[in-house]
Amino acid sequence: MTQTEPITVRIGEIVRRGEVIDLPTTVNPAALRDAIRGDDSDRLSVDCERPQPVHDHVGYIHTGMGIRTRTALARAGRSRDLTTESDEEIAALDAEITELDAELAAQESQPAAEYREQIAESSRKRAELREAVEAARGRLEACRDHGIDTDAAVEALEMAIRELSERETATAAATEQLDHARERNRTHRDFKEKRLRLEDRRANLEREARASLVDKLREEFTAAVDTVPGSKATDPFDAPPVVTALAVARIADLDAPAVLDCDRFDSPAAAGDWLGSPILYV
Amino acid sequence: MITYSRSARESLRNVCRAHEESIVRRFGRAALFEATEFGAFQALRLREKHDDAVQIERTRPFNEFAAVPAAVREAATEYENREEPAVPYAAFASSTDHPSKEQMQESALEPPESVGGP
Numbered sequence: 001m002t003q004t005e006p007i008t009v010r011i012g013e014i015v016r017r018g019e020v021i022d023l024p025t026t027v028n029p030a031a032l033r034d035a036i037r038g039d040d041s042d043r044l045s046v047d048c049e050r051p052q053p054v055h056d057h058v059g060y061i062h063t064g065m066g067i068r069t070r071t072a073l074a075r076a077g078r079s080r081d082l083t084t085e086s087d088e089e090i091a092a093l094d095a096e097i098t099e100l101d102a103e104l105a106a107q108e109s110q111p112a113a114e115y116r117e118q119i120a121e122s123s124r125k126r127a128e129l130r131e132a133v134e135a136a137r138g139r140l141e142a143c144r145d146h147g148i149d150t151d152a153a154v155e156a157l158e159m160a161i162r163e164l165s166e167r168e169t170a171t172a173a174a175t176e177q178l179d180h181a182r183e184r185n186r187t188h189r190d191f192k193e194k195r196l197r198l199e200d201r202r203a204n205l206e207r208e209a210r211a212s213l214v215d216k217l218r219e220e221f222t223a224a225v226d227t228v229p230g231s232k233a234t235d236p237f238d239a240p241p242v243v244t245a246l247a248v249a250r251i252a253d254l255d256a257p258a259v260l261d262c263d264r265f266d267s268p269a270a271a272g273d274w275l276g277s278p279i280l281y282v
Numbered sequence: 283m284i285t286y287s288r289s290a291r292e293s294l295r296n297v298c299r300a301h302e303e304s305i306v307r308r309f310g311r312a313a314l315f316e317a318t319e320f321g322a323f324q325a326l327r328l329r330e331k332h333d334d335a336v337q338i339e340r341t342r343p344f345n346e347f348a349a350v351p352a353a354v355r356e357a358a359t360e361y362e363n364r365e366e367p368a369v370p371y372a373a374f375a376s377s378t379d380h381p382s383k384e385q386m387q388e389s390a391l392e393p394p395e396s397v398g399g400p
Contacts, residue, residue, distance in 0.1 A: 113346075116346065116348075119347075120345055120347030120348035123348060124348075178343075182343065186306070189307075193307075
């Protein structure tokens with residue numbers, strides 16, 4: 001137990017202080033757990049050390065709970081500052097991922113959809129204008145064929161050609177912008193791809209670290225499961241969740257209290273002694 | 283480029299390693315080459331070596347505003363933002379104006395030539 005300051009629980013007007021705190025059964029244990037994790041309300045607050053990751057697994061021990069045994073056990077090991085061979089590389093990867101994230105945040109992804117829409121729209125108009133040019137050319141030829149004055153038809157054709165040319169310039173500009181956006185997005189994706197590789201590598205190392213921690217604690221955990229009050233002899237990795245959680249909590253070095261809502265112990269003090277941890281007993 | 287044998291995959295891996303600048307993206311036993319003559323050269327070289335264990339296809343950027351009608355884009359947006367996550371598309375579309383799965387399956391995309399994009 002690394003706890004030095006006693007825990008303070010405030011429920012409305014009631015204030016309790018200590019390492020092992022017995023609370024009336026009317027208190028909602030899930031709300032207590034949330035308060036330990038910093039989610040205080042006006043009516044209920046718990047003043048204690050910040051819970052470690054293992055608290056996610058054994059912070060509220062009750063019938064009907066579930067537990068991921070190996071993850072919980074590995075985190076119990078971490079609460080005791082156990083280390084593994086993978087730790088250094090995991091830390092290095094974390095640093096690299098943080099760095100990548102900063103670079104990713106710095107280069108915003110480009111609004112390529114906007115350009116795609118402009119290009120699609122522009123291309124449609126360009127096709128229409130091409131047809132208009134063809135039609136104007138046809139009318140001019142018809143005027144010539146019939147010996148009609150061609151001034152108006154020439155002007156119409158010139159105008160259509162001018163419009164088409166402007167449209168082609170606009171389409172080319174949008175296409176160029178899209179090209180640039182694609183180029184920048186490609187760099188952005190290069191970073192994301194790299195991040196994904198690092199994350200995969202990190203997940204593998206994390207699994208190796210967990211296995212190594214579980215190995216280190218296997219015997220201790222088996223012994224703890226055996227001595228849980230009322231526990232029957234069983235595969236320690238297939239014990240009922242409450243038994244598993246109690247054993248993990250006993251192994252862990254909990255800074256923040258666990259909320260206990262089970263009838264395995266004769267008294268709150270007995271539970272506190274067995275667990276060697278601060279507890280809130282409901 | 284997609285490879286279909288261990289040796290072709292190995293060759294692809296070597297090309298990717300040696301000519302990183304010509305590779306847009308790698309996916310296991312497939313890779314996307316730059317649309318340059320050198321990219322094509324590498325692809326053709328590997329096909330020469332591994333015959334039909336190498337597939338070469340040419341990809342294009344997809345412009346949804348040119349390739350599909352607005353109804354398809356809207357259906358995708360609204361289906362992905364549906365309130366009931368468990369509803370399959372057929373049920374989602376049946377009570378609306380969204381195109382059915384069958385309608386969409388039977389409608390080919392507009393050819394890329396008309397896209398006008400890169």
